[in-house]
Amino acid sequence: MNNTPAIQLNDVSKKYDDFTLDSLSITLEKGLAYALIGPNGSGKSTIFRILNGLLQPHTGSIKIAGLSFQQDDYFIKNKIGYVPENPIDHGRVRASEVINFISRLYPRWDRKLCRDLLAQCEVKTDKPFNQMSKGMKKKLSLVLALSIRPEILLLDEPMDGLDFFSQKFFTEQIHHFLQQEGTSVLMATHRVEDIRRISDVLLLLNKGRFLGEYEKDQLLDNxxxxxxxxxxxxxxxxxxxxxxxxxxxxxxxxxxxxxxxxxxxxxxxxxxxxxxxxxxxxxxxxxxxxxxxxxxxx
Structure with a gap:
């Protein structure tokens, strides 16, 4: 059995003019859901950008499924399904064209799963992206991330803009990937109900400083x-x-x-x-x- 962590950050720091992510060291195990929690400005977005290879830290090392961006950028990106807080703007391109383009980038793309998810959450793919509602755009983002059958899901406010029924549906889908596929999840959210329903472990940040790792059930028990x-x-x-x-x-x-x-x-x-x-x-x-x-x- 491969016990390589899903994500490993060792002494990672990033400095801006008015913000510092300070020596972050965390290890995320396979098959668990982690919630990244902290007030606005804590460093959650910075961490997501680093994990997506969009930012280089000033210090420290990053491993994704045992791989590093320097040598294995392509393989890492094929393992990650990412749902940004604000979906990427595809303008007047139809949702079906977005799906067709994304599907070609990922060797593990599951056409049947994509088709089934789209039908179940009622996303109309013949509609231009810029004419879709906020909720429909978020549904499409979630479907795209799940359809690549990711080893790691990075979710930034994944339920924002979704109605109650869609929240329940995608929560169930995330649980399926956790339990049946062994997918690892890192989620940033301000919604306590999402933390309760999805996460196993809480990672707490404040002003760029890591406060610690807490098992959710132990917190509630103690x-x-x-x-x-x-x-x-x-x-x-x-x-x-x-x-x-x-x-x-x-x-x-x-x-x-x-x-x-x-x-x-x-x-x-x-x-x-x-x-x-x-x-x-x-x-x-x-x-x-x-x-x-x-x-x-x-």
Whole structure:
């Protein structure tokens, strides 16, 4: 079995006048879906451009399926299906002509799959590209990316502009590629529902700095809200606590509920209830507050 990572970045950096992507080192394993998460200006677009060979980093090395752009640019591009946030403008060219052109570039192009996907998501290929709606353009981009049967899918806001039914359809298609084809996925999105539905691992960025890699299910299992009647003298010293709010009852946010419960129990503090924490609050705490304990008075 080939255990070569799908994507490997080692100490990759890129500097602009007002932005620096700082020494990024990440490894993306085959068959998993990764979500690249961070506020606007974090470096997500820069990373996608580097992975597509459109930007050269100032430092570091990049491997795609064990290959480097310097020696294997053609082979790398045949392995990647890319869906940009804003589809490439093909002007007055008909969608059928776009499909015909793209199909000739990829040796693994699957005509039947393309035909079936187009029919199922109701894309009219006889229409000029510039007369298609935003949603239709995004559907076409997704169909093109999937029809090359990629080893790696790079998805930039893949569900933006799609209606509910199309979101469900393409989410199911992505899951099929993950589970049946062993495709690896790297997705950038601001939509928490897409992160929940598609991703296995979250890669968090803030202002060009990598904050860490988190398994989504572990985050949801470990991060909890604990409600207590008596506030500890030093809440910031309670194991796992990253945020607390005074009230009646008081609210503690923990990134490790088991350690927090143990500390509170040892101190004789009764927990009245424990509730799940929404994924968006977990991400905001890590990204904006960077995990440092914070306090909010009632």
């Amino acid at each position: 991060w909890k809200t604990l409600w207590i009647e008596q506030l500890p003298a030093n809440p910031q010293k309670v194991a796992g606590v990253v945020k607390w709010e005074e009230g009646s009852p008081h609210r503690l946010v923990s990134k490790d509920q088991h350690k927090t419960v143990k500390d509170l129990t040892t101190s004789g503090i009764h927990i009245t209830r424990t509730t799940p924490l929404e994924l968006d609050e977990i991400l905001q705490t890590i990204l904006i507050q960077d995990g440092n304990p914070t306090h909010k008075s009632a």
